[in-house]
Amino acid sequence: MKARNLLWGAWLAAGPVLAGGYTHADICKAVVALEVGHEISRMRITHSGNTPEIVYIHKGxxxxxxxxxxxxxxxxxxxxxxxxxxxxxxxxxxxxxxxYVQKGTHLIVKSAKGREREFATRDFRQ
Known part of the structure:
Protein backbone atom coordinates (compact mmCIF):
# COMPACT_ATOMS: atom_id res chain seq x y z
CA MET A 1 0.00 0.00 0.00
CA LYS A 2 2.81 2.45 0.86
CA ALA A 3 4.58 1.74 -2.43
CA ARG A 4 1.39 2.42 -4.39
CA ASN A 5 0.86 5.71 -2.51
CA LEU A 6 4.45 6.75 -3.24
CA LEU A 7 4.01 6.00 -6.94
CA TRP A 8 0.74 7.93 -7.01
CA GLY A 9 2.44 10.89 -5.29
CA ALA A 10 5.30 10.81 -7.81
CA TRP A 11 2.81 10.82 -10.69
CA LEU A 12 0.98 13.82 -9.26
CA ALA A 13 4.24 15.71 -8.82
CA ALA A 14 5.37 15.04 -12.38
CA GLY A 15 2.04 15.80 -13.97
CA PRO A 16 0.22 13.69 -16.52
CA VAL A 17 2.37 11.21 -18.37
CA LEU A 18 1.68 11.02 -22.07
CA ALA A 19 2.26 8.08 -24.39
CA GLY A 20 5.97 7.33 -24.57
CA GLY A 21 6.43 8.33 -20.92
CA TYR A 22 6.79 12.08 -21.53
CA THR A 23 5.25 14.68 -19.24
CA HIS A 24 4.19 18.19 -20.13
CA ALA A 25 7.35 19.38 -18.34
CA ASP A 26 9.49 17.16 -20.60
CA ILE A 27 7.80 18.60 -23.68
CA CYS A 28 8.27 22.12 -22.30
CA LYS A 29 12.02 21.45 -21.95
CA ALA A 30 12.15 20.21 -25.55
CA VAL A 31 10.30 23.29 -26.83
CA VAL A 32 12.67 25.66 -25.01
CA ALA A 33 15.68 23.68 -26.25
CA LEU A 34 14.41 24.02 -29.83
CA GLU A 35 13.38 27.68 -29.64
CA VAL A 36 16.16 29.13 -27.46
CA GLY A 37 18.96 26.62 -27.98
CA HIS A 38 19.45 25.69 -24.32
CA GLU A 39 20.78 22.29 -23.25
CA ILE A 40 18.10 20.09 -21.70
CA SER A 41 20.57 18.73 -19.16
CA ARG A 42 20.86 22.22 -17.60
CA MET A 43 17.07 22.64 -17.20
CA ARG A 44 15.19 21.89 -13.98
CA ILE A 45 11.43 21.60 -13.46
CA THR A 46 10.13 24.10 -10.90
CA HIS A 47 6.41 23.53 -11.48
CA SER A 48 4.71 20.67 -13.31
CA GLY A 49 1.19 20.05 -14.54
CA ASN A 50 -0.62 21.55 -17.51
CA THR A 51 1.40 24.81 -17.34
CA PRO A 52 4.88 23.62 -16.36
CA GLU A 53 7.68 25.99 -15.44
CA ILE A 54 11.36 25.29 -15.89
CA VAL A 55 14.58 27.08 -15.04
CA TYR A 56 17.74 27.01 -17.12
CA ILE A 57 21.03 27.31 -15.23
CA HIS A 58 23.62 29.08 -17.38
CA LYS A 59 27.03 27.45 -17.60
CA GLY A 60 29.76 29.19 -15.58
CA TYR A 100 5.15 17.61 -30.85
CA VAL A 101 4.84 14.02 -31.95
CA GLN A 102 5.75 10.93 -29.96
CA LYS A 103 7.14 7.98 -31.89
CA GLY A 104 7.86 5.08 -29.60
CA THR A 105 10.35 6.33 -27.03
CA HIS A 106 11.24 9.43 -29.07
CA LEU A 107 9.77 12.91 -28.93
CA ILE A 108 9.91 15.14 -32.00
CA VAL A 109 9.30 18.89 -31.58
CA LYS A 110 8.56 20.98 -34.67
CA SER A 111 8.11 24.68 -35.29
CA ALA A 112 6.12 26.27 -38.09
CA LYS A 113 9.36 27.95 -39.15
CA GLY A 114 10.79 24.60 -40.22
CA ARG A 115 12.96 23.82 -37.18
CA GLU A 116 12.74 20.29 -35.85
CA ARG A 117 14.53 18.35 -33.13
CA GLU A 118 14.24 14.76 -31.93
CA PHE A 119 14.77 13.70 -28.32
CA ALA A 120 15.00 10.32 -26.57
CA THR A 121 13.75 9.54 -23.05
CA ARG A 122 17.36 9.49 -21.77
CA ASP A 123 17.66 13.20 -22.66
CA PHE A 124 15.15 14.09 -19.92
CA ARG A 125 16.42 12.03 -17.00
CA GLN A 126 18.15 14.10 -14.33
Whole structure:
Protein backbone atom coordinates (compact mmCIF):
# COMPACT_ATOMS: atom_id res chain seq x y z
CA MET A 1 0.00 0.00 0.00
CA LYS A 2 2.81 2.45 0.86
CA ALA A 3 4.58 1.74 -2.43
CA ARG A 4 1.39 2.42 -4.39
CA ASN A 5 0.86 5.71 -2.51
CA LEU A 6 4.45 6.75 -3.24
CA LEU A 7 4.01 6.00 -6.94
CA TRP A 8 0.74 7.93 -7.01
CA GLY A 9 2.44 10.89 -5.29
CA ALA A 10 5.30 10.81 -7.81
CA TRP A 11 2.81 10.82 -10.69
CA LEU A 12 0.98 13.82 -9.26
CA ALA A 13 4.24 15.71 -8.82
CA ALA A 14 5.37 15.04 -12.38
CA GLY A 15 2.04 15.80 -13.97
CA PRO A 16 0.22 13.69 -16.52
CA VAL A 17 2.37 11.21 -18.37
CA LEU A 18 1.68 11.02 -22.07
CA ALA A 19 2.26 8.08 -24.39
CA GLY A 20 5.97 7.33 -24.57
CA GLY A 21 6.43 8.33 -20.92
CA TYR A 22 6.79 12.08 -21.53
CA THR A 23 5.25 14.68 -19.24
CA HIS A 24 4.19 18.19 -20.13
CA ALA A 25 7.35 19.38 -18.34
CA ASP A 26 9.49 17.16 -20.60
CA ILE A 27 7.80 18.60 -23.68
CA CYS A 28 8.27 22.12 -22.30
CA LYS A 29 12.02 21.45 -21.95
CA ALA A 30 12.15 20.21 -25.55
CA VAL A 31 10.30 23.29 -26.83
CA VAL A 32 12.67 25.66 -25.01
CA ALA A 33 15.68 23.68 -26.25
CA LEU A 34 14.41 24.02 -29.83
CA GLU A 35 13.38 27.68 -29.64
CA VAL A 36 16.16 29.13 -27.46
CA GLY A 37 18.96 26.62 -27.98
CA HIS A 38 19.45 25.69 -24.32
CA GLU A 39 20.78 22.29 -23.25
CA ILE A 40 18.10 20.09 -21.70
CA SER A 41 20.57 18.73 -19.16
CA ARG A 42 20.86 22.22 -17.60
CA MET A 43 17.07 22.64 -17.20
CA ARG A 44 15.19 21.89 -13.98
CA ILE A 45 11.43 21.60 -13.46
CA THR A 46 10.13 24.10 -10.90
CA HIS A 47 6.41 23.53 -11.48
CA SER A 48 4.71 20.67 -13.31
CA GLY A 49 1.19 20.05 -14.54
CA ASN A 50 -0.62 21.55 -17.51
CA THR A 51 1.40 24.81 -17.34
CA PRO A 52 4.88 23.62 -16.36
CA GLU A 53 7.68 25.99 -15.44
CA ILE A 54 11.36 25.29 -15.89
CA VAL A 55 14.58 27.08 -15.04
CA TYR A 56 17.74 27.01 -17.12
CA ILE A 57 21.03 27.31 -15.23
CA HIS A 58 23.62 29.08 -17.38
CA LYS A 59 27.03 27.45 -17.60
CA GLY A 60 29.76 29.19 -15.58
CA UNK A 61 27.38 31.87 -14.31
CA UNK A 62 24.91 32.31 -11.46
CA UNK A 63 22.36 33.56 -14.02
CA UNK A 64 19.13 31.60 -14.39
CA UNK A 65 16.43 31.94 -17.01
CA UNK A 66 12.84 30.91 -16.32
CA UNK A 67 10.30 29.64 -18.84
CA UNK A 68 6.78 28.25 -18.85
CA UNK A 69 4.68 26.39 -21.37
CA UNK A 70 0.98 26.23 -22.12
CA UNK A 71 -0.68 23.31 -23.86
CA UNK A 72 -3.63 24.08 -26.10
CA UNK A 73 -5.36 21.58 -28.26
CA UNK A 74 -3.90 18.30 -29.28
CA UNK A 75 -0.12 18.26 -29.56
CA UNK A 76 0.22 22.08 -29.67
CA UNK A 77 2.25 24.14 -27.22
CA UNK A 78 3.29 27.77 -26.69
CA UNK A 79 6.01 29.11 -24.38
CA UNK A 80 6.96 32.27 -22.51
CA UNK A 81 9.99 33.50 -20.62
CA UNK A 82 9.88 35.56 -17.45
CA UNK A 83 10.83 39.24 -17.45
CA UNK A 84 14.07 40.42 -15.85
CA UNK A 85 12.48 40.67 -12.40
CA UNK A 86 11.70 36.91 -12.56
CA UNK A 87 8.25 37.64 -11.16
CA UNK A 88 6.43 38.93 -14.22
CA UNK A 89 5.77 36.43 -16.99
CA UNK A 90 6.51 37.63 -20.50
CA UNK A 91 4.25 37.24 -23.52
CA UNK A 92 3.29 33.88 -24.90
CA UNK A 93 5.19 32.97 -28.08
CA UNK A 94 2.32 31.73 -30.19
CA UNK A 95 3.21 33.18 -33.57
CA UNK A 96 5.13 30.10 -34.68
CA UNK A 97 2.95 27.10 -33.98
CA UNK A 98 4.90 24.47 -32.11
CA UNK A 99 3.85 20.87 -32.21
CA TYR A 100 5.15 17.61 -30.85
CA VAL A 101 4.84 14.02 -31.95
CA GLN A 102 5.75 10.93 -29.96
CA LYS A 103 7.14 7.98 -31.89
CA GLY A 104 7.86 5.08 -29.60
CA THR A 105 10.35 6.33 -27.03
CA HIS A 106 11.24 9.43 -29.07
CA LEU A 107 9.77 12.91 -28.93
CA ILE A 108 9.91 15.14 -32.00
CA VAL A 109 9.30 18.89 -31.58
CA LYS A 110 8.56 20.98 -34.67
CA SER A 111 8.11 24.68 -35.29
CA ALA A 112 6.12 26.27 -38.09
CA LYS A 113 9.36 27.95 -39.15
CA GLY A 114 10.79 24.60 -40.22
CA ARG A 115 12.96 23.82 -37.18
CA GLU A 116 12.74 20.29 -35.85
CA ARG A 117 14.53 18.35 -33.13
CA GLU A 118 14.24 14.76 -31.93
CA PHE A 119 14.77 13.70 -28.32
CA ALA A 120 15.00 10.32 -26.57
CA THR A 121 13.75 9.54 -23.05
CA ARG A 122 17.36 9.49 -21.77
CA ASP A 123 17.66 13.20 -22.66
CA PHE A 124 15.15 14.09 -19.92
CA ARG A 125 16.42 12.03 -17.00
CA GLN A 126 18.15 14.10 -14.33
Missing amino acids: SPQRSQYRCQFSGEEKVSWASYQDDKKSPGRWHEEGALS
